[in-house]
Amino acid sequence: MRIELERRVAQSPIIEFLAPLLAIVMAVLIGGALLAAIGKSPQQAFLVYFIEPFSDAWSLQELAIKASPLILIASGLAFCYRANLWNIGAEGQFVIGGLVGGTIAVVTHGMDHALGGYWILPAMLFAGALAGMLYAMITAFLRVKVGASEILTSLMLVYIAEITLDYFVRGRLRDPKGFNFPQSVPFEDIARLPFLAEGERLHAGILFALAAVFLASFVFRRTLFGFDVKLVGSAPKAARFAGFSEGRLTFAVFAISGAAAGLAGVCEVAGQIGQLQPVISPGYGFSAIIVAFLGRLQPWGILCAGLVLSLTIIGGENAQIAMKMPLDMTRVFQGTLLMCVLAMDVFTRYRLRLVWRRSV
Amino acid sequence: MTLTMLELVLFTILTAATPLVIAAIGELVTERSGVLNLGVEGMMIAGAACAFAIAIVTGSTALGILAGIGAGMLLSTIFAVLVIFLAANQVATGLALTIMGTGLAGLVGSGFIGLKRDAAVHLYIPFLSDLPLIGKLLFSHDLFVYLGWALVAGVAWFLKQTRSGLVLRAIGENHHSAHALGLPVRRVRFLAVLFGGACAGLAGAYLSLSYTPFWAPGMTAGRGWIALALVVFASWRPLYAFAGALLFGGATVLQLHAQAAALGIPGQLLTAVPYLATILALIVLSLRRKLGQTAPGSLGLSFMPDR
Numbered sequence: 322m323r324i325e326l327e328r329r330v331a332q333s334p335i336i337e338f339l340a341p342l343l344a345i346v347m348a349v350l351i352g353g354a355l356l357a358a359i360g361k362s363p364q365q366a367f368l369v370y371f372i373e374p375f376s377d378a379w380s381l382q383e384l385a386i387k388a389s390p391l392i393l394i395a396s397g398l399a400f401c402y403r404a405n406l407w408n409i410g411a412e413g414q415f416v417i418g419g420l421v422g423g424t425i426a427v428v429t430h431g432m433d434h435a436l437g438g439y440w441i442l443p444a445m446l447f448a449g450a451l452a453g454m455l456y457a458m459i460t461a462f463l464r465v466k467v468g469a470s471e472i473l474t475s476l477m478l479v480y481i482a483e484i485t486l487d488y489f490v491r492g493r494l495r496d497p498k499g500f501n502f503p504q505s506v507p508f509e510d511i512a513r514l515p516f517l518a519e520g521e522r523l524h525a526g527i528l529f530a531l532a533a534v535f536l537a538s539f540v541f542r543r544t545l546f547g548f549d550v551k552l553v554g555s556a557p558k559a560a561r562f563a564g565f566s567e568g569r570l571t572f573a574v575f576a577i578s579g580a581a582a583g584l585a586g587v588c589e590v591a592g593q594i595g596q597l598q599p600v601i602s603p604g605y606g607f608s609a610i611i612v613a614f615l616g617r618l619q620p621w622g623i624l625c626a627g628l629v630l631s632l633t634i635i636g637g638e639n640a641q642i643a644m645k646m647p648l649d650m651t652r653v654f655q656g657t658l659l660m661c662v663l664a665m666d667v668f669t670r671y672r673l674r675l676v677w678r679r680s681v
Numbered sequence: 682m683t684l685t686m687l688e689l690v691l692f693t694i695l696t697a698a699t700p701l702v703i704a705a706i707g708e709l710v711t712e713r714s715g716v717l718n719l720g721v722e723g724m725m726i727a728g729a730a731c732a733f734a735i736a737i738v739t740g741s742t743a744l745g746i747l748a749g750i751g752a753g754m755l756l757s758t759i760f761a762v763l764v765i766f767l768a769a770n771q772v773a774t775g776l777a778l779t780i781m782g783t784g785l786a787g788l789v790g791s792g793f794i795g796l797k798r799d800a801a802v803h804l805y806i807p808f809l810s811d812l813p814l815i816g817k818l819l820f821s822h823d824l825f826v827y828l829g830w831a832l833v834a835g836v837a838w839f840l841k842q843t844r845s846g847l848v849l850r851a852i853g854e855n856h857h858s859a860h861a862l863g864l865p866v867r868r869v870r871f872l873a874v875l876f877g878g879a880c881a882g883l884a885g886a887y888l889s890l891s892y893t894p895f896w897a898p899g900m901t902a903g904r905g906w907i908a909l910a911l912v913v914f915a916s917w918r919p920l921y922a923f924a925g926a927l928l929f930g931g932a933t934v935l936q937l938h939a940q941a942a943a944l945g946i947p948g949q950l951l952t953a954v955p956y957l958a959t960i961l962a963l964i965v966l967s968l969r970r971k972l973g974q975t976a977p978g979s980l981g982l983s984f985m986p987d988r
Contacts, residue, residue: 607780647787652780670768
């Protein structure tokens with residue numbers, strides 16, 4: 322007897338809904354086993370990771386703050402991945418967006434502001450999104466015009482973006498009065514994202530994330546462009562036959578995902594951090610890839626998945642303090658989670674079948 | 682340039698190229714069988730951490746090497762099960778493997794930060810190793826460098842001259858035809874992925890046991906990704922991969938010497954050289970590719986036999 326996979330004729334909505342949930346359960350079980358193996362208490366870890374972040378309003382806001390960039394980036398990535406184009410360099414586009422947007426805040430710092438300086442924040446957001454977009458377009462250009470693998474070029478550009486940020490923060494953008502620390506001046510209030518309520522921590526960055534979900538959902542459901550993206554991804558031959566420009570679509574999806582990542586980057590420096598530093602991302606660009614898949618490339622799924630991944634990031638930080646657990650445990654868990662998602666994904670396309678057969 | 686200077690530069694090129702050669706040759710075999718494993722970086726860094734940890738605990742370099750290879754194979758087994766038997770998306774699974782491998786390496790290595798041990802011993806043959814230039818370049822490396830050369834030669838011979846190599850290439854070119862001919866598509870792919878994992882782990886072991894004999898988080902610094910690019914750059918041919926690795930080794934050495942010479946070039950620009958070189962290599966290659974010689978036909982596609 323052996324087990325075979327058989328292609329499903331029709332998709333089952335129940336399985337599609339259950340698959341990501343099962344994947345989370347599976348990843349939690351595997352993570353627990355791993356913890357037990359290295360001699361930590363899985364029960365305590367479960368409490369620290371998945372229960373404590375919900376314990377008070379402060380932690381809940383933290384959850385939303387960390388989820389915002391993930392959701393924003395993943396909404397953009399969904400366009401690429403639906404079209405079967407592999408932008409895995411969102412981390413780099415995030416960093417470049419933060420750098421360029423943040424530069425405006427640093428340059429205008431301490432100047433007499435025309436118009437009360439109210440143009441500064443919008444200019445930062447716009448410049449950050451534009452920079453992220455152009456940075457992603459390098460990859461798109463190399464893919465369309467030269468034929469270079471977008472996976473490798475976008476990933477190499479992550480390293481280059483990080484090095485560029487490091488160079489400027491230690492060089493021209495360094496705070497001259499900052500005792501030689503590699504960081505810029507703290508941004509003025511006018512260059513910071515406003516808080517959603519007085520005395521709270523949650524800043525306006527989450528509004529962009531929610532807007533991205535709405536927009537992506539609208540585009541996928543209601544527009545021809547959304548349909549084209551899916552067509553190129555699922556039936557490239559048919560798309561080509563229909564006389565469809567794959568090149569133009571490649572540019573479009575990279576532009577969208579790059580702009581989303583760049584915007585997330587500038588929101589991070591203008592919201593959470595408030596200045597430029599050598600490192601501005603705890604790997605949001607990579608975690609967002611997991612968010613996109615866990616959300617099954619559906620905008621509303623991405624919203625939920627962003628919260629789940631945010632939970633693992635916060636849980637990881639808490640566990641580092643409460644249980645002296647290395648931060649790397651978060652990475653292991655995230656990798657495991659993505660693998661479980663992909664493994665479960667199989668059952669949305671295939672069904673298990675037992676085959677009885679005599680050995681030949 | 683004096684002879685010793687030349688000797689030193691060429692010697693450094695050979696050592697800097699070694700981790701790239703070993704990892705690239707493994708991935709080349711994997712890709713020739715039609716599977717794209719993007720997890721090289723993760724397997725390599727896990728190999729580096731495990732190799733160093735075991736070498737410190739047992740005091741044996743040989744056991745360290747085996748641990749590195751084992752770590753790479755273990756991770757590649759997970760990958761193989763997912764993409765070969767469950768037909769999971771290869772790009773995403775490879776990324777997951779890199780994320781997971783980086784995390785596991787951090788966990789394993791966390792207790793070993795700051796420790797140092799002696800680098801693996803170098804070959805010394807009286808007379809031969811003392812020859813000018815040739816002695817230094819051919820007869821005074823450590824085990825890993827020779828292993829790398831042997832792997833290149835072995836894989837080149839295997840792919841071109843053996844029946845098994847032909848089977849592997851046939852499966853990579855067109856898995857449906859290969860299946861129809863009765864070739865064991867999934868078994869061969871499984872073995873090819875394992876071989877790639879072993880090589881990535883070995884490359885990691887070289888980094889932490891010989892190249893820089895200590896453990897530091899992120900010490901692979903994208904070498905796994907560069908190895909992936911090398912496979913493309915080499916048009917999936919072993920000897921070209923070796924030549925490409927030497928070019929990259931050259932870029933690394935350029936970086937080191939420019940840093941030492943203090944030419945006033947910002948350090949960050951020099952750090953970026955390997956990554957810029959990779960992009961450049963991909964561009965040059967892709968332009969040339971229009972003349973022919975493309976990827977294995979089934980590369981990156983999943984295969985599920987129709988009973």
